[in-house]
Amino acid sequence: MGAAGTLLIALGKRQLTWAKLLRCLNESVRTSCMVMTIVAGAIIFGRFLAVTQVPAQVATWLTGLPLPGWAIVGLIILFYLVGGCFLDALALDILTIPIFYPVILALNYDLLWFGVMIVVVTMMGVITPRWAFARMWSVAWRATCLWRRSSAAACPFSARWCWRPSC
Numbered sequence: 001m002g003a004a005g006t007l008l009i010a011l012g013k014r015q016l017t018w019a020k021l022l023r024c025l026n027e028s029v030r031t032s033c034m035v036m037t038i039v040a041g042a043i044i045f046g047r048f049l050a051v052t053q054v055p056a057q058v059a060t061w062l063t064g065l066p067l068p069g070w071a072i073v074g075l076i077i078l079f080y081l082v083g084g085c086f087l088d089a090l091a092l093d094i095l096t097i098p099i100f101y102p103v104i105l106a107l108n109y110d111l112l113w114f115g116v117m118i119v120v121v122t123m124m125g126v127i128t129p130r131w132a133f134a135r136m137w138s139v140a141w142r143a144t145c146l147w148r149r150s151s152a153a154a155c156p157f158s159a160r161w162c163w164r165p166s167c
Contacts, residue, residue, distance in 0.1 A: 042094035059102035069107040084125015
């Protein structure tokens with residue numbers, strides 16, 4: 001719907017040329033191919049993990065630690081926060097959820113809320129200052145936007161999720 005609306009607006013403003021349309025289509029195909037490559041790699045990685053039994057071994061090791069369940073989940077959250085600073089959210093989620101899924105099952109936590117938590121924490125990692133993967137892309141496309149300014153803009157969002165009062 002968004003792409004069709006954008007196309008209609010560009011046609012209405014008479015700013016759409018064949019060259020611009022072909023460039024947009026080329027970029028769309030390139031982005032789709034990159035995403036599909038990540039998904040294909042993750043499927044191969046998932047099969048590798050299934051054959052080598054790595055997720056089961058990680059689950060056994062993590063649940064065998066002398067830590068309460070909430071501390072293990074805290075370690076997983078910390079992993080996603082740091083990982084989100086360096087990897088794309090989709091790649092991070094697809095590559096690591098097969099590893100942490102058995103851990104959450106072994107701890108008897110709700111899988112739906114684990115999924116919500118992973119999405120929120122991964123997005124926090126993507127916008128968290130200093131390394132922030134998403135901000136690197138947003139700063140790269142506009143030379144006048146400064147790194148410090150984007151760091152200052154992202155801090156309140158990260159802090160809001162970290163120090164959110166419980167309901």
